[in-house]
Amino acid sequence: MSSNHGIYVLDDGDGDEWVTPRPVGEVIADAVAAATDLEPGDLDAIDAYVDLDEVAAVVAEGDRESVDFPVEGHQVTLTREGDVSVA
Template sequence: MSMGDRYIIPESAGDEWVRPQPVDELVVDAVLENTDYDEDDLDSLSSYVDIEALVELFDDDDTDATDLSFSVEDHEVTVHHTGDVDVHAQS
């Protein structure tokens, strides 16, 4: 299964309706919202994280799903199996 086949609605959306987003779009949007980067400033997501590992994080059959952390430029990105994404500047 590819990233384009996996759509996520983050648990943090609560009762608010949000459209499902492809995994890669969800991560890139979180990075752009929490940094001063423009999309043109970033390499493809696969330059920062193993795409297969990212997709497997949302595998319905994996009951032992854990979070996945990686660096994007000078920020630490954590993708939670809930679909939430945290982005923090590295110290």
């Protein structure tokens, strides 16, 4: 999943004191890979799954609480805080 779309979320990683901005596509790909048997490289670019304007409305503009979209048969939710859940 390509992550070069200019939309970033803050990622606290393993809970250390450092918070690092990461491309939203990378964060989503890592979350999907962690929750499934897929690898990040198996996924298309994020805009193949969700409109980037919807993603920006959640994480960049804060106009929405979350956005839900399917990725390779799994339901993904991205929240305003940059949290990703995969079902």
